[in-house]
Amino acid sequence: MTVKPRNVESRAFWDGRFSEPGYAYGDQPNDFLRASCQEMASGDALSLCEGEGRNAVYLARLGYRVTAVDFSEIGLAKARNLAERQGVAIATTVADLADFDLGIARWDLVVSIFAQPPSAIRRRLYRQLHQALRPQGRLILESKVDVNATADDRYPGAQILREEMAPLSILLAREQERELQEGRYHLGMQRTAQIVALNSRGPQ
Ligand SMILES: C[S@@+](CC[C@H](N)C(=O)[O-])C[C@H]1O[C@@H](n2cnc3c(N)ncnc32)[C@H](O)[C@@H]1O
Helix, strand or coil, X not given: CCCCCCCCCCHHHHHHHHCCCCCCCCCCCCHHHHHHCCCCCCCEEEEECXXXXXXXXXXXXXXXXXXXXXXXXXXXXXXXXXXXXXXXXXXXXXXXXHHCCCCCCCEEEEEEECCCCCHHHHHHHHHHHHHHEEEEEEEEEEEECCCCCCCCCCCCCHHHHHHHCCCCEEEEEEEEEEEEEECCCEEEEEEXXXXXXXXXXXXX
């Protein structure tokens, strides 16, 4: 599978995709998230670009208080519905990442699964991460990679992403070709970056 350029910056594109029947990326959590985050937990988790809820619902089932952010209201309505059907609650916030504020010492976990914001938005977000995560808070990220991407592109590799996350401590940063089996739209071989990063600062 290659990264196909489309009008993915438009809210209308995503509202259209999430208006289709079923779940575009399935109703099961991303498997890197599942592998990285398995234990029952408490604390506050933020899921960026959550879409239709599969990852937020998984985290809520683990015990997190989850806030799911996305600019597609249609996606988030499906996320709330999925949560209700699985007997958990999630909070949803309709917001554009371009002006979303992650807050200060607000989150124990931030999750970014195939969020893929444009580079300017991505860098703005990552600059906020070390302040937004509580001490020992973690970031878990998987994103598509274009091997030719520079730091100004939307699909950069793991090395660029980890540099942008400074001063978080990188626990894992890798890149691989792997098979995606996530709903109708993530099927087949795809190069991805997977990152786990930690806010290793003590309390302020
Ligand atoms: C590939 S989907 C991934 C959805 C979900 N994370 C998953 O893995 O199932 C990308 C998501 O990013 C959201 N998105 C794209 N640009 C955004 C922006 N600027 N602000 C907020 N959400 C955005 C879309 O609405 C969509 O839900």
